[in-house]
Amino acid sequence: MIWQQLQSIAGSYPLALRGLGMTVVLSLISLVLGTLLGFGLGILRTGGNRLISGAIGAWVDLIRGTPFLVQIFLIFFILPELGIELDAFTAGIIALTNLAACFICEIVVAGIRSVPTGQVEAALASGLSRWQRMRQVVLPQAMRIVLPPLVGQYVLLIKDSSVVSAIGLTDLTRVGWLVVQRVPNGLLVFFLVGLGYFIVCYPLIMLARRLEQRMGAAHGEVQL
């Protein structure tokens, strides 16, 4: 019985590979775009312009305050009404990138604010331009605070990518859903789906933990 089911599941490995590929591609693209956008937003938010800073803060709050599933539905079903035609893949990328950017923005803001003002003043006194101050003084020091939660955020992003299966993208979770219609063993099928995510996410979780310990130790904090 189990053997038959395993064989049947093994038969759908091309589909599973495609699903895993879709999950990885979705996560990777939105990870890169979201990181760039998130750093940009974070730097702008701490830039001193109240209007820009307030607008970014309000947007981040909107995104943090609503379920990701609802955001996907909003993007996928409403942008076409505004005259922007887009397929499920593009909608998924936009939703994931936006989500990642908002959370990374908050992480970057916390990092930048952790840099002592004396550092900025010293950079000012040395005649560094605004951009030089950011790039050579503030960001390198902020990275110590930013890096561990940033890696943690990537794990969340990979996991959240499963929600795009709701608009019909054939990612790993969707593949599980398709296979379970044929092989009625949900425990086995979704154990394997979970295993796929675990293999991708667990090393990142370990990395985040290591970074946290290392960055804490470098800063002379006592780790418990």
Add this chain to the structure above:
Amino acid sequence: MLENFSFRTIVEYLPLFGQGLVTTVWLSVLSFAGALAVGIVLAAMNLQRGRLFRVPAKAYIDAVRATPLLAQLYFLYFGLPRLGLILPEFVVGILALSLNSGAYVAEIIRAGILSIPRGQVEAGVASGMTYVQRMRLVILPQAFKVTIPPLLGQAIVLVKDSALLSLISVAELTRAGQLLASDRFMPAEGFITIAAFYLLLYYGLKGLAALSGRWLGLAGART
């Protein structure tokens, strides 16, 4: 453009949204209670010296944190009938949310207990307190304080996560939006309205977290 955005339809469907909101709230409350129960047990296991309890607790927490909630939800939804457990969808949903959030709650509680300086424990030992007395009178009252804001943060995550239950056809808030979107072909009206309701819950919980931080006298408490 959205020039024919119909507020009338939203008003017409308001009872449905109201029901969805109420369902989302009580599902979340029950799931959070479940998550606290799961989290306390896991945290207690994780803080033991012996490996017998610590290893399974750690494995469970890692497994939950490294896999998506949606896959966990489907695991239970398609898997439990296989074990002869035919449960209503909303029970499966509460179970999934409790088991998922429980792992995160366990980490919050553990961090709270570990944040108590060792000197406090040693002082308890020196005063001749038993393990239970030290836990109950010294450690837990102090740990309780620091865990409240992050626990409220987890409650916010849980409320948002409960939207996924719409995918196993639990009639909660997101499902109400989907119904309006498919019945009347009005996705904008449906999804913007439920987004507004979720924001209401979000700002409510966020305000509560800020208030609790002030009441508990946690300087610089952030959520």
